[in-house]
Amino acid sequence: MKSDVIIIGGGIAGVSAGALIASGAQVTLLESESMIGHHTTGRSAAMFIRNYGGPAVARLNEIAEAVFENPEGISDQPLLTPRGELHVARADEAEHLERYLRDAEGMDRVTTEEALQLCPILRPEAAVHAAIERGAQAIDTDLLLQGYAKMLRRNGGRIETGAPVTAITHQGGTWRVETPKGTFEAPVLVNAAGAWADQVAGLAGLAPVGLVPRRRNAAILPAPAGHDVETWPMVVNAADRWYIKPEAGKLMFSPSDAVPSDPCDAWSDDMELAEGLDRFSQDVTYEVTRVERSWAGLRSFAPDLAPVVGFDPDATGFWWLAGQGGTGIQTAPALAALSAAGVLGQPSPVSDEVLASFSPKRFRTA
Structure with missing residues (x-):
């Protein structure tokens, strides 16, 4: 089957990019699993946090926020729900919080007493230092993914599931998958193959960029007795020892x-989950007696932790869309727009400097 663009990977990155590219080209998306969003996309904490990802993705967050707030063509329902994100630190973890706050915008420092009002199960010693991003919001990942999938099809694109790639060749200006x-x-x-992106490059005869998939565990815990957790913000230990997020009347926990x-x-x-729960128990008054269910997802990072987006310098027509780390859901609308512009030869929504910081060229030696 012939088309203008083949996309490998049916996570949020590939589907969102495909939806926008399909507005100006014939797109075929290939997903190895029986459904889109099977891996990391369907296992994300799914929050829009302006300060998450640091300076490297600040411009992407800005672009994506506008789409989340006005998801015309993607969804006729809101994609965001107000939640807030509270960062807490013990006395000896203060530097972790200060490091985060140096580049942060829209963060308010709060007292220990205020932190405990926001999340009553916190022990005072766990929130000696605290700050909150009140504007952080939960993302409806499924609504986002399915909305982009419908857009892709509406624009004439095709999604093939159960289609793992076994070989890739390039001849006469045509990629054959x-x-x-x-x-x-x-x-x-x-x-856009996520954790498999370097393997896809290898099949195409190209050098890897050095992506490292990293496993993150998560679990659903019963809500603490006597508490309405839906009023709580997401709570993050500043030293990355654990975090919790209200989820359908329960708590999603991650170490x-x-x-x-x-x-x-x-x-x-x-x-790993048990060790994380032990760390969590030291910071809260809530005794976890059972885990309702648990899962894990892979977040893939480039060596410099920034996304890898752009044409490979060693092959014509090979576009990278990988290495989103933990920001893949919230930056998807921005990276989709950047990828559509690059593939379709349109003006980029980001500066040349930002483009260069994401380009796979940065991992190639002269």
Whole structure:
């Protein structure tokens, strides 16, 4: 099957980029699993936090925020729900919080007493220092993903699930991608394969950029007795020892781990989860007696922690869209716009300087 653009990867990165690219080109998206969003996209804490990701993604957050607030063409329902994000630190963790606040905007310092009012199960010693981003909001990931998928199809694009890539060749200006579903050809190939992005590059005969997938565990805990957790903000230990987020009347918990992993369908690790719950128990008055369910996802990081977006300097028509780390959901609208502009030859929504900071060229030696 021939098209203008082939996208490998049916997570939020590939689907959102495909939706926008399809407005000006014929797009075929290939997803190895039986459904889109099976891996990291469907396992995210899904928050829009302006200060998350640091200076490297600040411009992306700005662009994405406008889309989240006005998701015309994506959803006729709000994609964001007010939540807030409270950072807390013990006395010996103050530097972690101060480091975060140096580049942060819209953060308010709060007292220990105010932190405990926002999240009553915190121990005072766990919130000696605290600050809150009141504007942080929860993202409806499924609504976002399915909205972009509908847009992709509405714009004439095609999504092929159950189509793992087995071989990639490039000849005569055409990329040829082999899958159990058949052979797909296009002059442009978008590598949005998440944890597998370096492997896809290898199949195409290109050098990797050094992505490291890192496993993060998560679990659903029962709500503490006598508390309405839906009024609480997301609460993050500033030293990355744990975080919690209200989720449908319960608490989503994560030990904030980042364990290097091979690309895989990640599963939660009982020991890592137990160690995280032990750290959490030292900071709260809530005794966790059971875990209702647990899971894990892989977040992939480039060596400099910034996204990898742009044409590969060693191959014509090979576009990277990878290395989003933990910011993949909230930056998806911005990276989709950047990718659509690059692939379609349109003006970029970001400066040349920002483009260069994301380009895979930065990992190639002269």
